[in-house]
Amino acid sequence: MSVIIYTNTCNGQAITSAATFESYNPATGEVLGLVPSSTQEQVQAAVAAAKAVQPAWAALSDEERKGYLMQMAKVLEDNLDYLAKLVTQEQGKPLAGPGSVFEIQGCIGWTQVPASLELPVEIAFEDDTRRDEIHRTPIGVVAAIAPWNWPLLIATWQIMPSLRTGNTVVIKPSEYTSICTLEMVRLLNTVLPAGVLNSVSGSGEVGGWLSSALGVDKIMFTGSSSTGAKIIQASAKNYARVTLELGGNDAAIVLPDVDPAKIAQGLFWGSFINMGQTCACIKRLYVHEAVHDAVVEELNKLAAAMPMGNGLEEGVVLGPVQNRMQFNKIVDLVEDAKQQAANFVCGGAAMQGAGNFFPITLVTQIDNAARLVQEEQFGPVLPIVKFSNLDEAIQMANAVEVGLGASVWSSNPEQAREVANRMQAGTVWINQHGTIHPMVPFGGIKQSGFGVEFGVDGLKAVTQPKIISINKALA
Ligand code: NDP
Numbered sequence: 248m249s250v251i252i253y254t255n256t257c258n259g260q261a262i263t264s265a266a267t268f269e270s271y272n273p274a275t276g277e278v279l280g281l282v283p284s285s286t287q288e289q290v291q292a293a294v295a296a297a298k299a300v301q302p303a304w305a306a307l308s309d310e311e312r313k314g315y316l317m318q319m320a321k322v323l324e325d326n327l328d329y330l331a332k333l334v335t336q337e338q339g340k341p342l343a344g345p346g347s348v349f350e351i352q353g354c355i356g357w358t359q360v361p362a363s364l365e366l367p368v369e370i371a372f373e374d375d376t377r378r379d380e381i382h383r384t385p386i387g388v389v390a391a392i393a394p395w396n397w398p399l400l401i402a403t404w405q406i407m408p409s410l411r412t413g414n415t416v417v418i419k420p421s422e423y424t425s426i427c428t429l430e431m432v433r434l435l436n437t438v439l440p441a442g443v444l445n446s447v448s449g450s451g452e453v454g455g456w457l458s459s460a461l462g463v464d465k466i467m468f469t470g471s472s473s474t475g476a477k478i479i480q481a482s483a484k485n486y487a488r489v490t491l492e493l494g495g496n497d498a499a500i501v502l503p504d505v506d507p508a509k510i511a512q513g514l515f516w517g518s519f520i521n522m523g524q525t526c527a528c529i530k531r532l533y534v535h536e537a538v539h540d541a542v543v544e545e546l547n548k549l550a551a552a553m554p555m556g557n558g559l560e561e562g563v564v565l566g567p568v569q570n571r572m573q574f575n576k577i578v579d580l581v582e583d584a585k586q587q588a589a590n591f592v593c594g595g596a597a598m599q600g601a602g603n604f605f606p607i608t609l610v611t612q613i614d615n616a617a618r619l620v621q622e623e624q625f626g627p628v629l630p631i632v633k634f635s636n637l638d639e640a641i642q643m644a645n646a647v648e649v650g651l652g653a654s655v656w657s658s659n660p661e662q663a664r665e666v667a668n669r670m671q672a673g674t675v676w677i678n679q680h681g682t683i684h685p686m687v688p689f690g691g692i693k694q695s696g697f698g699v700e701f702g703v704d705g706l707k708a709v710t711q712p713k714i715i716s717i718n719k720a721l722a
Pocket of ligand 1: 392395422450451452456470471472477481492494495525623
C-alpha cells in the first residue's frame, strides 16, 4: 500500500516540500503517512501570506468573523469521524472515553464559544472635559506552535480566538502529530478566505524559523518550559507578544474527610486522561494518612478495570504513550523510583509487543524528593505521597518551579477553599482536576508560562489595547 503524502496549506493552496518525514501510529509502530519538511522560504511565504490578508480580515465586522467561526465549527462537526480516527491513529488516544471524539467535540465548543463572545469598547475615564475609550484591535500575524498531546484541541485554542479578533494565523504542528493538524487546517480552509489560516510542518528548525520570523506579531506556544524560554528569546527579534502554556507538575491534596470511593473517578481521570499526557493532569498526589490506603485501593481497582489497547478497537479507553521520546522519559523516572525502593502498587514495566504501551502505574512509599515527584512525568505513572501534617503537604505542593494547576479534595467546602487559597497555581480546582472550560481563563504561574487562554481574557490576549482619547471641549 502506498504511503499518503500530506500537505501544508499556504494562501489557500496545498503545498508540498521536497523533503518529508514519517509520522507513526503509536499503537502499532506503523507509518501513518509522510509530512512535508517546510523550508525556511516556505515558512516566510506562509507568514507573508498571513500578513498580506490580515488587514482585510481585520476590516470585516465582528458579525462576519463570528459567522466564519460558526462555519468552521460546522466543518469540524461534519468531519468529526474522519478527524477523530486520524487523532486516534496518530496521537494514540482512543475513540472512546475522554479520547479523540471528546477532543473533536472540544474543538467544536472552543470554536463556538469565542464566536459568542464580545469585546466591547470600555470607557477608561470620562468627565465633562474628556472621554477615554479602550478599543481592542488585532495584533497581526499569530504564530501558533501546537503540541502532540491534544493536537487539534490545543491548535483550536490558538487558532479560534486569534481569528475571531481579526488576526491571521500560521500554525506549526508538533512533528509527532502533524497529519491530523494539517488535515484540520486543510478542512477549515474550505470555508476561509485564502491566507487567513496557514500551516508549516517540520522537525528541528521550523518552529525556530517561525517564531523569529519578521512579520510575526504574536506567538502562542504550548509545550516545554525550555522551548518556551527559547521563544521568549526569539521574540526579542520581532517584538512578538507571547502567550506560553508550558505544562506543570500539578499537585492534588486529599484531606482526611473525603469518601475515597466518591472521589476515585475524579482522581483517576484527573491523573490519567490522555495517559497523563496533559498539561494540567495530577502529577503528584498527596494523601492524608487517614485515607491513604483506601484511596490507593480505589485507584488500583479503577486501573485494573480500564481496557488499554489500540484506540480504534471498541471498549478501549486507554491508549499508548504518544512517542518514544516521552516513553523513554517515563521509563527513566520509573527506574529511578525503583532504585529509591518505592512501592509499585500496579504497573511499573513497559508492555511487550508493538506500540508504546506503558500500563497505569501507582507508586507509593516514595520520598517527596524523588525525581518522579519533582519532575514532570507527563505519562501514566502517579507518585502518591502520604502526609500527616497539612501545612507540610501544602509546602511540598508549592515547592516546585512550576504552577499550572492544583487541586484540593475535601467534603468541607470552607477548609477546601482555605487550602486552595494557599496553593500556588494558575487554577486551583476543588473536588475536580483539569476541568477546563471555554469561558474560564486558563494559564500558569511561575515557569508554567504567562498569559491566559479562553473566555474574554483569552480574547483580550490576542488583541492590543488602542486608546481613543477625546477632548470634549472641541468635539
Ligand atoms: P517542545 O516543548 O520542545 O516543543 C516542540 C515544538 O516546539 C516543535 O514543534 C518544535 O518545532 C518547536 N520548537 C523547538 N524549538 C523552538 C524554538 N526555538 N522556537 C519555536 N518553536 C520551537 O516539546 P516536545 O514535544 O519535545 O516535548 C518535550 C516535553 O514538553 C515533554 O516531555 C513534555 O514534558 C512537555 N510537553 C508539554 C505539553 C503541554 O501541554 N504543556 C505538550 C507537549 C509536551 P521544530 O523542532 O521544528 O523547531
